Amino acid sequence: MRFGGVIHDNVRHARDFLMVGNHLGRNVKLSPNAIGLSVHIQNVPEGGEISVQSLYERFRESGTSKATIAKGMRELEEHGYLSRIVVQDDEGQFATVTISHNYPARYRKPADRELPPLRRTPASPVAAEILALLQDAPPTGAEPPPRPPVRPPSQPPVRPPAPVRPPAAAVPQPRRPRPAPARPRALPPVPQPLFPARALLETAWTVVAGLRREDPRLLVSEADAEHLTSGVAAWLERDLTPEAVTLALTRDLPPEPLHRPAALIAHRLTHDLPPLPSFQPPPPPLHPLQNCDGCDRAHRAPQPGPCPACTP
Structure with a gap:
């Protein structure tokens, strides 16, 4: 039994992992520098900046020089792991977009184009248009014909990362206004007097x-x-x-x-309002008693004089 060599202590990742093909890790034509750069580039989110300067800033502490990074990126381009294309936005500004291919044989060998379509990660409309152009690109090693700059649809190819919002607990919640006190209902109407003296x-x-x-x-x-x-x-x-x-x-x-x-x-x-009293004519006035001058009988009259019977 042979002793020595590598022993793999593998754990199945359920989240936060990157799938890398064996064609990259076992590629004897690529230097370890190129393989490491390819793994890092495939891990960069879409829209992130990939250039010699940005990669140098990322790996400066490891002692990697710009020349080493540029050499590794040229290797990746030669073997189909990277490709670059110039695009133009609506304002006429030109920019270089770097496309990372995790399956370079898809674009390098014409025979591989007859393979069934692979399951891809959803991409933005800009990336989808650029990848469609690369489907018709010639194999690596052939001289590609000059392409006019591509005008992507209405949105820029590189998007800035979304701002990080503070946790909900750190944001002060606005005070809820106190509800206004309920007004009492109006009283039922009551009868009104005819002559409100x-x-x-x-x-x-x-x-x-x-x-x-x-x-x-x-x-x-x-x-x-x-x-x-x-x-x-x-x-x-x-x-x-x-x-x-x-x-x-x-x-x-x-x-x-x-x-x-x-x-x-x-x-x-x-x-329970009672009805109005019925109308009654006022009673006749009560005159004092008077003695008749003719028959000397008593009768009621406003003034002394003869009674109605003695009145001519």
Whole structure:
């Protein structure tokens, strides 16, 4: 049994991993520098900057020089792992887009183009258009014909990363406004007097203010008393005394507490309103007794003189 060599202690990744083909890791024509650059480039999110300068800033601490990075990128281009294309935006600005191929044989060998389509990661509209152009590209080693700059649809090829929002706990929540206090419902309408004389209204006010003496639950506010005074005045116009109106409003009250005594009084003033008294002609005046000058009989007359029988 042979001892030595590598032993793989592998763990199956469920998230945050990158799939790399064996054609890259076992490619003897690529230097370790090129293989490492390809793995890093495939891990860069779409829209990220890939250039010699950006890669040098990324690996500066490892001692990698710009020349080493440029050499590794040329190797990747020669073996089909990288390709570059010039695009132009709507404002006429030119930019170089670097395309990373994790399956370079798809574009290098014409025979591989007959393979069934591979399952791809969803790309942006700009990347989809650029990849469609590369489907018709010639194999590596042939002189590619000059291509005019490609104008991508309405959006730039490189998008800045989205800003990181602070956690929800760090954002102060606005204070909710306090709900306005509910307004009390308006009292039911009450009858109105035909002739609201001042003396009549004063008597009616006295009746409303004195209801609490008959029952403490009939205590009403000043605003409610002004509303009820007109209804009591309409009752007093119907030849009712203040005592009779007080009795009609305070008798047979429910035994439970009264939540709105003014509404109960307004209901009774409207529902139990008595009818107007019938019209009667005034009685004739009563004259004093007078003695008749002719027959000396007593009769009623406004002035002394003969009675109707002795009147010629």
